[in-house]
Amino acid sequence: MTTIGFIGLGVMGAPMAVNLVRAGHDVVGYNRTPAKTEPLVASGGRAAASPQDAANGADVVITMLPDSPDVEAVVLGDDGLLTRMSPGSLLIDMSTIRPDVAVRLAEEGRRLGIHVVDAPVSGGEQGAIDATLSIMAGGDAAAYEAALPVLEAMGSTIVHVGPPGAGQTVKAANQLMVGGIIELVAESLVFLDAHGVDRQKAVEVLAGGLAGSAILDRKAAGMLARAFTPGFRVDLHHKDLGIVTAAAREAGVAIPLGALTASLMGALRAQGHGALDHSALLLQVEQLSGRGEA
Structure with missing residues (x-):
């Protein structure tokens, strides 16, 4: 069982997190609107009080947020998620953001000893529900290999398309x-x-x-x-x-x-x-x- 912090339980994020629980992972989820954690909790996951709470002690942290500034605000900074994660852990950003921001996340993760993969998805809400998403992953080979077992719980077409930023x-x-x-x-x-x-x-x-x-x-x-x-x-x-x-x-x-x-x-x-x-x-x-x- 892998402990996964999942930040962003919207239309796509909620069913993705539920599928991670169904795959046997311990999932701790956070959303700005607390009610949106209910599907995750009902499936056997747990709700977190903050992004930092979700990341504490997690082997893997997944972000599924609306835009580049949202990801930068949550992941980077003095109290960003990367400051709460342990060396050797894995950050998977599944949001759709600017490629240059994805590269920046990977560089900051590398500095802290944290693997980072940009892994945006295609397939819409139904693909998220059915765990049939197409996932395009960017990152170094070691980070991708670490992320693959987690990604397989959410998608059916998963391809390592290149270095950091390539997924975006x-x-x-x-x-x-x-x-x-x-x-x-x-x-x-x-x-x-x-x-x-x-x-x-x-x-x-x-x-x-x-x-x-x-x-x-x-x-x-x-x-x-x-x-x-x-x-x-x-x-x-x-x-x-x-x-x-x-x-x-x-x-x-x-x-x-x-x-x-x-x-x-x-x-x-x-x-x-x-x-x-x-x-x-x-x-x-x-x-x-x-x-x-x-």
Whole structure:
């Protein structure tokens, strides 16, 4: 049994922590909203009073937080998690943050003798519940090998993609692709509707051809039903696309379609839809087309 401190029990973090308990680990969880620790406690885990409380005595600490500043505030600093962890222990940051911040965490961990892995995930809430997440891990080989048994309790596709920061870079590419494909699905649905085509039947045949994708499989039904209960919020995808555009600019890479998608996601958020699922890009396309209501 490994003692794991888990900080961040939101839509994704709570089922991930529950799956760690089911795998036989002793999990101590913290969330700013105490009520969100209830699923973990109900599954046999324990609630912590603070991030530091969760990290004390833990073999592994996992963070699943909204943004780079949140991770920096919790992990670094005079009373950050790294100051509470023992040499030889392991920090796995599963948030989606800037690659340069992930590199900084690894450097500070190395200075203190603590292994650090950046291991963002893809697969949405259902993937977190089913323990079928795709996990892209960055870090040195020793850190990755130490993290692998823990990651296997939460994901089904786990790949060591490179040194510190590489996991976050791959996640940025993931979010670029996901955002762009959702936008194209939204445009296609509005296009089909404008021509009076039965969209349910159209999606069925499109899913069986080259246009088929996990996004079409998972998101089209909700888009057709105009059900945008968040599996992944517009607010978070807006943040992620900001990471992508900044990293692309730094590398001198052109992402014209990605930049447009980022602009549309930002506009959707500005219109008050930040709490909806990112598939609500459909509302934006409808508005631009003069169809439906945004």
